Amino acid sequence: DYEHDPASAPDPPPPIQGAFPLFGATYTTDVVLPTLEDQGVRQLYPKGPNIDIKKELRSLNRELQLHILELADILVERPSQYARKVEDISLIFKNMHHLLNSLRPHQARAALVHILERQIQRRKQAVEDIKKREEARRLLKESLQIVDGQLR
Structure with a gap:
């Protein structure tokens, strides 16, 4: 019985390493964002590890707005x-999407840091609440002892 002996439960399976099939597609356990070139898409922003993602997203957004206006003109004329x-607009969207996906690990780390900081804050608050309640209990006990002593 698991409730009385937690060790009686079977061990979890070992973690999967490398490639594995899922619903007909092959995935890997490596957390690597494939490059746009690997996906057969032309990259519109500079290559390299030290690009300013915010600046590039703004640039792509301005370019997207321009292309949408041009598309409206083309549809009329x-x-x-x-x-x-439409292909150009699709290419811009793919580049923006790739830049946003490259931020996901940073976003996940920042979210985790925020969650852990909130947990620490809640635990510190819980400790303070316990200390206040303990102090109130102690004062109440002393007050009751004083009242008991005066009544006798």
């Missing part, structure tokens, strides 16, 4: 030539 502009 030359409706048959819209496909190229």
